[in-house]
Amino acid sequence: MARLDAAADRVVQPPLMWLTHPLNNDCNDNAKRHYLAMPIDARPAWALFEQPQCPACSGDRPAVGPASRQRPGDRFVVFQYCISIVFMSFKRSSGVYVVRAGEGTVCKAAPWCVLSLLLGWWGIPWGPIWTIGTVGKNLLGGEDVTAQVAGAAQMPIPRAPGAR
Secondary structure, eight states, rough: OOOOEETTTTTEEOOOOHHHHHEEEEEEEHHHTTTOOOOOOOOOOHHHHHHHHOSSSSSSSSSOGGGOOOOOTEEEEOOEEEEEETTTTEEEEEEEEOTTTTOOSHHHHHHHHHHHHHHHHTTTHHHHHHHHHHHHHHHHTEEEEEHHHHHHHHHHHOOOOHHH
């Protein structure tokens, strides 16, 4: 394994990583060992987007996303939080939460209120103002975004340029 370096008159060792790494033909043989032969699907890949097949629905629309799991009376809500660093304050929104009919939002809003109360006060002048606003809005139920989520779920899937 060692070779002689004629210019320096010394023995040069190959990098040690090659001693622990399998040879290329071993990698290829291992990959082929677990290969399962399947019939070739001649359809183009874009057919999956044009005609989704879904066993849970009639086949015209995939049953994925929050709007497909919505029950009558459910709402989609986001909560706000505020984080401040001296002269900079940031007001952001959480992800979308599903609030079932008859379910309260206090437990879902609590982490965002605590985050704002701990980290929101420290920015001048907007930190205290935004902290009070975000905590108040969260305790009153958050921001209802049901219309936006339902509208986005009804939008057609955009097609890539050049797709058939």
